[in-house]
Amino acid sequence: MSKVLVSDPIDQAGIDILSQVATVDVKTGLKSAELIEIIGDYDALMIRSGTRVTEEIIEAGTQLKIIGRAGVGVDNVDVPAATRKGIVVVNSPEGNTIAAAEHALAMMLSLSRHIPDANASVKRGEWDRKTFVGAEVYKKTIGIVGLGKIGSHVAAVAKAMGMKLLAYDPFISNERAEQIGCQLVDLDLLMQQADYITLHIPKTPETTHLINAKTLAKMKPTARIINCARGGIIDEAALAAAIKEGKIAGAALDVFESEPLGESDLRSLGKEAILTPHLGASTTEAQVNVAIDVAEQIRDVLLGLPARSAVNIPGLGPDVLEELKPYMQLAETLGNLVGQLAGGRVETLTVRLQGELATNKSQPLVVASLKGLLHQALRERVNYVNANIEAKERGIRVIETRDASVRDYAGSLRLEATGTLGTHSVTGALLGEKEIHLTDVDGFPINVPPSKHMVFTLHRDMPGIIGKLGSLLGSFNVNIASMQVGRKIVRGDAVMALSIDDPLPDGILAEITKVQGIRDAYTVTL
Numbered sequence: 001m002s003k004v005l006v007s008d009p010i011d012q013a014g015i016d017i018l019s020q021v022a023t024v025d026v027k028t029g030l031k032s033a034e035l036i037e038i039i040g041d042y043d044a045l046m047i048r049s050g051t052r053v054t055e056e057i058i059e060a061g062t063q064l065k066i067i068g069r070a071g072v073g074v075d076n077v078d079v080p081a082a083t084r085k086g087i088v089v090v091n092s093p094e095g096n097t098i099a100a101a102e103h104a105l106a107m108m109l110s111l112s113r114h115i116p117d118a119n120a121s122v123k124r125g126e127w128d129r130k131t132f133v134g135a136e137v138y139k140k141t142i143g144i145v146g147l148g149k150i151g152s153h154v155a156a157v158a159k160a161m162g163m164k165l166l167a168y169d170p171f172i173s174n175e176r177a178e179q180i181g182c183q184l185v186d187l188d189l190l191m192q193q194a195d196y197i198t199l200h201i202p203k204t205p206e207t208t209h210l211i212n213a214k215t216l217a218k219m220k221p222t223a224r225i226i227n228c229a230r231g232g233i234i235d236e237a238a239l240a241a242a243i244k245e246g247k248i249a250g251a252a253l254d255v256f257e258s259e260p261l262g263e264s265d266l267r268s269l270g271k272e273a274i275l276t277p278h279l280g281a282s283t284t285e286a287q288v289n290v291a292i293d294v295a296e297q298i299r300d301v302l303l304g305l306p307a308r309s310a311v312n313i314p315g316l317g318p319d320v321l322e323e324l325k326p327y328m329q330l331a332e333t334l335g336n337l338v339g340q341l342a343g344g345r346v347e348t349l350t351v352r353l354q355g356e357l358a359t360n361k362s363q364p365l366v367v368a369s370l371k372g373l374l375h376q377a378l379r380e381r382v383n384y385v386n387a388n389i390e391a392k393e394r395g396i397r398v399i400e401t402r403d404a405s406v407r408d409y410a411g412s413l414r415l416e417a418t419g420t421l422g423t424h425s426v427t428g429a430l431l432g433e434k435e436i437h438l439t440d441v442d443g444f445p446i447n448v449p450p451s452k453h454m455v456f457t458l459h460r461d462m463p464g465i466i467g468k469l470g471s472l473l474g475s476f477n478v479n480i481a482s483m484q485v486g487r488k489i490v491r492g493d494a495v496m497a498l499s500i501d502d503p504l505p506d507g508i509l510a511e512i513t514k515v516q517g518i519r520d521a522y523t524v525t526l
């Protein structure tokens with residue numbers, strides 16, 4: 001049975017799902033060295049923001065197949081290191097969207113009405129109605145940095161509260177921003193005009209210290225800034241100084257450069273600053289959502305199925321996956337087959353996406369073809385995550401072509417492998433939506449479902465050859481399950497595809513090529 005380590009607190013709903021397929025150990029608060037010591041025993045690691053998954057941990061995780069982040073941000077995972085090792089990294093892109101957006105909005109209102117400090121003063125026995133005079137958000141301008149899932153929900157609510165909406169997001173179109181009711185502006189203008197600035201961007205090298213002394217200097221002295229995205233997007237020292245010096249009116253922070261927040265100038269600020277301990281995703285609803293979402297994906301990957309929200313398998317989102325799933329198996333099978341036909345070292349793989357597959361969306365089929373091609377060499381070490389890297393390291397050139405005009409089937413795939421021993425090609429399609437059929441081998445039309453053990457021959461189409469091959473195999477006790485010949489012209493060259501019940505015993509391939517009229521023979525195991 002597989003083993004899963006849960007190293008941050010997650011909802012029981014997730015543990016229950018994992019327990020269907022694995023032994024689950026919950027060990028929270030581990031130090032890095034402790035994690036390195038035990039991670040080698042586990043097939044999967046499930047985390048939140050509390051565990052930093054470094055390259056060292058990934059190297060020590062010799063059995064790891066998947067790292068599941070029960071939340072959005074994967075900046076605490078060394079994703080490139082995981083990718084190199086073929087480890088899938090998944091997250092829950094939508095499970096805590098509402099929770100994080102509502103926390104940012106709560107921060108905005110708390111800042112403008114001084115709720116936390118007013119509450120504390122009443123609890124101390126005071127009745128101070130002067131100090132806590134606030135400001136309305138109605139008709140004020142909110143500047144949203146990052147108009148993704150959380151930013152968009154913040155926009156919708158802010159709009160309903162009568163705010164004017166500005167947004168900065170270089171990856172969003174004007175049309176999308178307009179749909180949300182936001183005016184897209186550059187960061188400078190947003191910093192200058194907004195009364196409330198709220199950050200909803202990932203932490204990346206580009207966004208680290210995006211908000212610094214220089215950008216803060218552009219804000220109005222009455223403006224406030226909210227960070228419920230990631231610590232380190234704001235330069236904390238510069239922020240504390242700007243608030244202390246009255247250059248801006250305040251800040252609300254849920255996330256910090258280093259968590260838990262230790263000694264910091266931010267802690268000595270008054271009612272201008274509100275600090276929460278990374279609570280954005282901490283609602284009952286969000287925690288159930290993310291735990292179920294990520295546990296299901298871990299379960300699926302441990303069962304050999306693809307994950308719907310892998311962050312290191314480009315282009316394989318849930319909608320694409322649903323559409324392409326049957327074709328992924330076709331691509332893998334064809335890749336595996338053409339690799340075995342080519343034998344030796346493959347130098348170039350050409351994948352032609354045909355018919356309705358001739359679109360951008362089908363790109364994952366190229367990765368699946370590569371995975372199939374590399375299967376013989378790497379077995380289960382190759383997967384959708386590392387297939388591209390492994391191919392590159394082996395010097396395999398991958399060429400993707402498209403031909404929408406091929407209409408023999410709704411969609412079909414043609415793979416051609418050129419290697420040290422020559423060039424071979426296979427084409428396949430799906431029948432009845434799921435059933436894989438080989439429709440062409442080395443340019444000869446056939447129509448056979450691939451089976452586990454097969455023999456292919458290239459021969460001269462002439463009387464008696466099928467009988468000779470049948471009796472040769474019979475004499476070695478090889479049982480033929482099915483046989484089909486593909487030819488272009490009568491008595492010309494032809495291809496024979498045989499499905500056999502068991503692997504072809506050693507030495508028989510050479511015997512087959514001795515049969516008069518047979519030029520080449522190949523055996524494959526799929």
Ligand SMILES: NC(=O)C1=CN([C@@H]2O[C@H](COP(=O)(O)OP(=O)(O)OC[C@H]3O[C@@H](n4cnc5c(N)ncnc54)[C@H](O)[C@@H]3O)[C@@H](O)[C@H]2O)C=CC1
Nearest residue numbers: 072073100146147148149150171200201202228229280281
């Ligand atoms: N405090 C908390 O507990 C939580 C924090 N988060 C944080 O919120 C972030 C945003 O989450 P979602 O909205 O779900 O992500 P998302 O991927 O839907 O949206 C992020 C947006 O940021 C934009 N963006 C990326 N780089 C940018 C840049 N350099 N400048 C401006 N915009 C840029 C993207 O185009 C995208 O529209 C996450 O990355 C995570 O770090 C998420 C959930 C909970």
Ligand SMILES: O=C(O)C(=O)COP(=O)(O)O
Nearest residue numbers: 048049050071072073281
């Ligand atoms: O989902 C995210 O990106 C978060 O920051 C939530 O973090 P958490 O799971 O609460 O440690």
